[in-house]
Amino acid sequence: MKRHGHLFEHMAAFDTLLLAAHRAMRGKRDRLSVAQFEFHLEPELLRLQDELWSGGYRMRPYRTFRIYEPKPRQICAADFRDRVVQHAICHVLDPIIERGLIHDTYACRRGKGTHAAVRRAQQFARRFPYVLTADIQAYFPSIDHAILKALLRRKLKDTQLLALLDQIIEHPLPDALLGKGLPIGNLTSQYFANLYLGELDHFLKDRLRVKGYVRYMDDMLVFAADKVVLHELHAALRTFVRERLCLELKARASRVLPVSQGIPFLGFRIFPALLRVQRNRWVQFRRKVRKREWQYAQGVIDEAELAQCVASMIGHVVHADTLAARRHVFGASLALG
Numbered sequence: 001m002k003r004h005g006h007l008f009e010h011m012a013a014f015d016t017l018l019l020a021a022h023r024a025m026r027g028k029r030d031r032l033s034v035a036q037f038e039f040h041l042e043p044e045l046l047r048l049q050d051e052l053w054s055g056g057y058r059m060r061p062y063r064t065f066r067i068y069e070p071k072p073r074q075i076c077a078a079d080f081r082d083r084v085v086q087h088a089i090c091h092v093l094d095p096i097i098e099r100g101l102i103h104d105t106y107a108c109r110r111g112k113g114t115h116a117a118v119r120r121a122q123q124f125a126r127r128f129p130y131v132l133t134a135d136i137q138a139y140f141p142s143i144d145h146a147i148l149k150a151l152l153r154r155k156l157k158d159t160q161l162l163a164l165l166d167q168i169i170e171h172p173l174p175d176a177l178l179g180k181g182l183p184i185g186n187l188t189s190q191y192f193a194n195l196y197l198g199e200l201d202h203f204l205k206d207r208l209r210v211k212g213y214v215r216y217m218d219d220m221l222v223f224a225a226d227k228v229v230l231h232e233l234h235a236a237l238r239t240f241v242r243e244r245l246c247l248e249l250k251a252r253a254s255r256v257l258p259v260s261q262g263i264p265f266l267g268f269r270i271f272p273a274l275l276r277v278q279r280n281r282w283v284q285f286r287r288k289v290r291k292r293e294w295q296y297a298q299g300v301i302d303e304a305e306l307a308q309c310v311a312s313m314i315g316h317v318v319h320a321d322t323l324a325a326r327r328h329v330f331g332a333s334l335a336l337g
Contacts, residue, residue, distance in 0.1 A: 003153075004096055008160035011092045012052040017045045020087035024080065033080045048081055057085070057164070059171050062183060076173060076183030086187045089164065096155055097191050102201045107217040108190040114266050117216045118275065124212040125259040125272045128223035132230040133263065134237060136197075136218035137250045140189065141181040143196055144246040145169050148182075151195055193217060196245065203240050208233065216266055223259075230256045 010016060021041065028034045037044050051057035062076035078086065098109065106117035125131065136142065148169060149162075156162055168188055173181050182189040197218065204210045204222070210233065212223025222237070224230045234254060241247040262269040267281040288309075296306040 003155060003157040005157045007092045007156065007158045008052075008164070011088050011161060012049055014045060014049060016088050016091055017049055017084060020091060021045060021084045023087045024083045037080050037084075044081065045084075048084065052085070052164070055160075055163075057167075059167060062171070062173070062185075064174055073184055074174070075185040077185050078183075083187065085164075086168070089161070089168075090187055090191055092161075093191055097195050097198075100155070101194060101198055102205055104213055105194065105198070105201055105215045107215075108194060114216065117214055118266055118268050118270060121214045121221050121263060121265055122270050122272065122275065124214065124221070124223040125263060125270055128212050128225055129258060129260075130224055130227050130230055130256060131212075131259050131263050132220075132222040132224075132234050132237075132254070132256050133265070134220045134222070134234065134254045135250050136241065137248045139218035139247070140184050140193065141176065142247050143180065143182050143193065145179045147245060148192055148196055151199070152192075155195075199245060200237070200241060203244075204233075204237070208236060214265075219266065221263065221265060227256050 018041075021037070025034055025038060029038065048057070059082050060079040062078060064074055064076050067073050067075055101109070104120060106112040106114070106120070149166060152162065152165055156165075165188075168186070169182070169192070171183075173183055182192055194217075197215065200220075201213075201215060204213055210222060210224075212221075214221045220237075222230060222233055224233070234256065238249050238254075241249060257263075259270075259272055262271050262276070264278060267278050269276040269278050292301065292306055292309045295301045296303065301309070
């Protein structure tokens with residue numbers, strides 16, 4: 001396997017940091033910390049560049065908060081200057097990590113995403129009668145630092161960049177076990193997480209020759225013509241993630257079922273000839289629509305913002321067979337006046 005070097009120079013170049021800053025600013029220019037950084041953009045980037053080259057760069061503490069939809073999670077937000085550095089890192093890492101990923105992994109990749117993963121799963125549901133659903137128990141908090149560093153060193157030989165990546169991986173997380181865990185919220189975490197489970201992807205595709213397989217981050221579907229085969233694959237998968245990656249499968253999420261029952265995946269229920277939104281996600285959709293309508297009625301948002309928010313929400317559910325349900329929701333909206 002080819003190991004890549006001379007990446008740090010490109011990552012720490014002023015032009016790369018400038019590009020990274022503009023990417024980090026997207027959609028966030030109304031925030032005070034971002035506006036302050038942008039106002040002093042050139043001296044801030046030169047200071048950051050000097051710290052990187054001298055080895056004096058140190059990440060600042062995370063700002064943590066919780067979200068509750070679609071499920072409770074702790075988010076760790078990096079300081080803005082640290083997000084600029086991570087965008088610069090990912091700019092040079094992206095082609096290297098991307099090259100090693102299989103076709104059918106869909107999270108955090110250009111040209112992929114949730115809806116592409118669902119469409120691919122439906123294609124497999126038309127070819128195979130049975131599916132194994134699986135995901136990882138507490139995936140991000142369970143990622144092993146030593147294993148992740150070893151995987152990065154198989155691809156990189158740039159000592160300066162590896163030292164910077166080690167700092168990001170080891171940066172203190174609240175309530176984390178020693179030597180474990182990546183923060184949900186870091187851009188680098190998405191790349192590291194894809195690289196980490198890329199080992200499982202290649203085990204299933206290259207070693208076990210699985211034909212029907214889709215992964216979106218740690219949510220996995222394995223398709224086959226025989227339930228016995230899927231039970232055997234489940235046992236092999238469980239052993240591999242435990243012994244090679246120090247992870248555990250989520251027991252309740254691991255099931256073998258006929259595709260005709262509908263496959264729960266990424267907020268949808270997938271049938272061979274039909275696509276539904278899962279009930280809890282549809283409840284969230286209706287609640288969000290009503291919240292935006294209330295904000296509009298109270299003058300919190302204007303008509304243009306209401307239309308933009310609702311169009312964004314519709315853009316997700318329109319991929320499923322939801323026409324009648326959407327008519328019902330917005331029929332009630334018209335009735336509200």
